[in-house]
Structure formats: C-alpha cells, structure tokens
Amino acid sequence: MDAASAASSSIKGVMENVEQPHVLAVDDSLIDRKLIEQLLINSSCKVTTAENGRRALEFLGLGDDQSNTLEGRVSKVNLIITDYCMPGMTGYELLKRIKESSVMKEVPVVIVSSENVPTRINKCLEEGAQMFMLKPLKQSDVKKLRCHLMNS
Amino acid sequence: MEVGQMQRRLIEYTKSLFMEGILDDQFLQLQQLQDESNPDFVVEVVSLFFQDAEKLLNDITRALDQQSVDFTKVDAHVHQLKGSSASVGAQRVKNGCIAFRNFCEEQNVDGSLRCLQQIKQEYYHVKNKLEALFRLEQQIVAAGGSVPMMELSF
Numbered sequence: 098m099d100a101a102s103a104a105s106s107s108i109k110g111v112m113e114n115v116e117q118p119h120v121l122a123v124d125d126s127l128i129d130r131k132l133i134e135q136l137l138i139n140s141s142c143k144v145t146t147a148e149n150g151r152r153a154l155e156f157l158g159l160g161d162d163q164s165n166t167l168e169g170r171v172s173k174v175n176l177i178i179t180d181y182c183m184p185g186m187t188g189y190e191l192l193k194r195i196k197e198s199s200v201m202k203e204v205p206v207v208i209v210s211s212e213n214v215p216t217r218i219n220k221c222l223e224e225g226a227q228m229f230m231l232k233p234l235k236q237s238d239v240k241k242l243r244c245h246l247m248n249s
Numbered sequence: 250m251e252v253g254q255m256q257r258r259l260i261e262y263t264k265s266l267f268m269e270g271i272l273d274d275q276f277l278q279l280q281q282l283q284d285e286s287n288p289d290f291v292v293e294v295v296s297l298f299f300q301d302a303e304k305l306l307n308d309i310t311r312a313l314d315q316q317s318v319d320f321t322k323v324d325a326h327v328h329q330l331k332g333s334s335a336s337v338g339a340q341r342v343k344n345g346c347i348a349f350r351n352f353c354e355e356q357n358v359d360g361s362l363r364c365l366q367q368i369k370q371e372y373y374h375v376k377n378k379l380e381a382l383f384r385l386e387q388q389i390v391a392a393g394g395s396v397p398m399m400e401l402s403f
Contacts, residue, residue: 128297128333135282135290182328211332233275233336236282 118246119143123153123179123191124209129232133178136239145174150186150194153179159198172204176246180232181210181217189221196225207242209234252394259385263399266382271375276338277399295379298337302372305330306365313361323361324353330368341371 120142122133130146137144147153154160157173177195179188186194188208195201205227210217218229228245230238250258266272283290305326312323331346345368352360386396 126329126332126336128294128301128336131294131297132279132282132336135287139282211328211335232332233278235275235278 117141117143118175118243119145119173120176120178121145121147121153121156121174123147123150123177123183123188125149125180125183129180133234136234136236139236140239140243142176142243149183150179150188150191153177153191154194157195157198157201159194159201172201174204176205176207176242178207178209178242181208181221182212189217189224192221192224192226205246252389252392255385255389255392256394256397259382259389260397260399262382262385266378270340271378273338273340275335279337280399292383295337295383298333298339299376301333302330302342305333306369306372309365313358313365318356318358318361320353320356324350327353339372339375342368342375345371 120137122130122137122144123146124130124133125148127148130148134144134146145156147156151160155163157177179191181188183191188210192206192208195204195206202225206225207228207230208218208221208226209230209232211232213231221229228242230242263272267276279291279294309323309326309330312319312326327346327349331343331350334340334342334346345364349361349364349368352364389396
C-alpha cells in the first residue's frame with residue numbers, strides 16, 4: 098500500500114469513531130449532484146442534495162415561509178457545498194442567507210465553480226465561505242474537505 | 250473470444266480514447282466512483298450526459314436560428330454543456346464549448362454556427378466511442394469476467 102492510500106485508510110479508521118458528517122450539496126446540474134453525492138458517500142458522509150437555493154434554504158429551515166422554531170436551533174448539517182452559478186439564487190446569495198442566520202451561520206459553506214474568477218472567489222471568501230473549489234471535483238478534493246471537517 | 254482477450258481489448262480501447270484526447274482524467278474519476286454497491290454508476294452518469302447534451306444542442310440550434318439571436322441564452326446553454334461535458338470527462342466537447350463562448354461574447358453568428366457544428370461532431374464521436382466501450386464491458390460481464398480497472402499512469 099503506498100503512502101496516499103495508507104493515509105486515507107487511517108482517516109477512514111478515525112471517521113468510524115466520529116458521527117457521519119451530514120453534508121448538504123446544492124447544484125442545479127443533476128450530473129454534478131450525482132457526482133458530488135457519490136464523492137461524499139465514498140468519504141463516509143451522509144448526503145442531502147438540493148437543486149436550487151430555495152430548496153436548500155427550506156431544507157435548512159430557513160425558507161421564507163418557515164418560522165424559526167426551537168427545532169431549528171440545532172443545525173442539521175455539518176457542511177454545505179454549493180455551486181456558484183445557479184439560476185434564481187446564486188451560490189453567493191445562498192451563502193449570504195446562511196451567514197445571516199443565527200442558527201446556520203457557524204456551518205462551513207464551500208463554494209464550487211467551473212470558472213476561476215478571482216473577483217468571484219474573493220467575494221465569496223469575504224462573505225464567509227470556508228473554501229472555494231474548482232469543478233469538476235475529484236476524490237482528492239473531497240478528502241481535503243473531509244480532513245477540514247474533522248479539525249473543526 | 251475468451252475473457253482475457255476481451256479485457257485486454259477493453260483496456261487498449263480505453264487507452265486510445267485518452268491518447269486521442271476524447272476522454273480526460275475526469276472519466277477515470279467516474280470509474281473510480283463505481284463499485285459493487287454502485288455497479289452502474291458510470292453508465293448512469295454518462296446516460297444523463299447524453300440526454301443533457303442532446304437537449305442543449307437542440308436548444309442552441311434553435312436559439313441560433315432566430316432572426317435576432319439572444320446570445321445571453323446561447324451562452325447559458327453552452328455554459329451548461331461545458332459543465333456537464335467537463336464532469337464526465339468528454340474533453341473535446343468541453344473544449345469546443347470553451348471556444349464557443351468566445352463567439353458568444355463577440356455576438357458572432359457565423360462563428361457560433363461553425364462552432365456548433367464542430368461540437369455536434371465531437372459529441373456524436375464521444376457518444377459512439379462510449380457506447381462501444383460499454384458494449385465491450387457488457388460482453389466481458391456476460392462471459393463471466395470482471396471489468397478491469399484503468400490505471401492512472403499510462
């Protein structure tokens with residue numbers, strides 16, 4: 098076994114003692130949702146996908162017609178990964194809504210995009226995004242994220 | 250043909266697709282996501298790509314056929330096609346889309362039409378190749394063999 102796979106199997110070993118992180122993945126592309134879902138499952142995460150920002154907010158209990166009940170006080174998810182370019186609500190707008198929420202603002206948000214636009218990246222990081230990653234995501238990107246989660 | 254021969258043929262065929270630049274590393278990522286609990290992952294995702302691409306190519310064709318072309322719309326479709334082709338590793342289709350977006354920016358109808366033709370060709374090319382690849386895999390499985398995993402270095 099080479100060094101890289103030895104490291105990944107020890108990470109998996111530690112993960113067995115840690116609760117399965119629950120990740121919400123938001124992307125308007127069905128193909129990309131399937132991909133990110135499988136990448137996350139392979140990293141021992143529990144995954145919920147949403148096809149747009151509105152559905153994502155509803156899932157998080159932050160929908161426009163939802164009231165902040167006591168049940169909403171604890172975040173259901175450990176990480177949110179969202180595509181930047183989405184019709185309706187962009188990933189940036191979703192990020193802002195999440196950061197405005199007293200319940201959700203501590204949840205790390207990762208923005209992904211197929212385009213490497215520095216102003217876009219800075220805007221997201223300034224608004225509180227944990228990380229910005231380029232699409233298409235690879236298994237090594239998700240492993241990096243997973244390590245990040247374990248340290249937080 | 251016995252299983253070993255079929256497996257070697259599949260590997261050579263797959264390698265050729267990478268050598269010719271028809272597929273890129275992202276396709277390998279897809280294959281690595283497939284396992285016993287998820288044996289049809291690659292075929293499922295690639296099928297979604299075929300559906301998505303054909304719809305988008307039709308949308309782009311129609312949009313370019315209008316009296317007054319809405320390049321914002323065309324660009325949006327091309328952006329989507331670029332994304333899905335990138336996600337499955339269809340490199341030449343993806344590169345065609347990147348070139349196409351420049352013509353959209355210039356609002357260049359002739360350039361766009363030429364690019365569209367090119368992308369359609371590349372799309373049908375990769376579709377044929379992948380369908381042949383899946384057929385080879387099916388033959389191996391039908392003969393009781395297992396589909397060999399591509400190695401990353403070649």
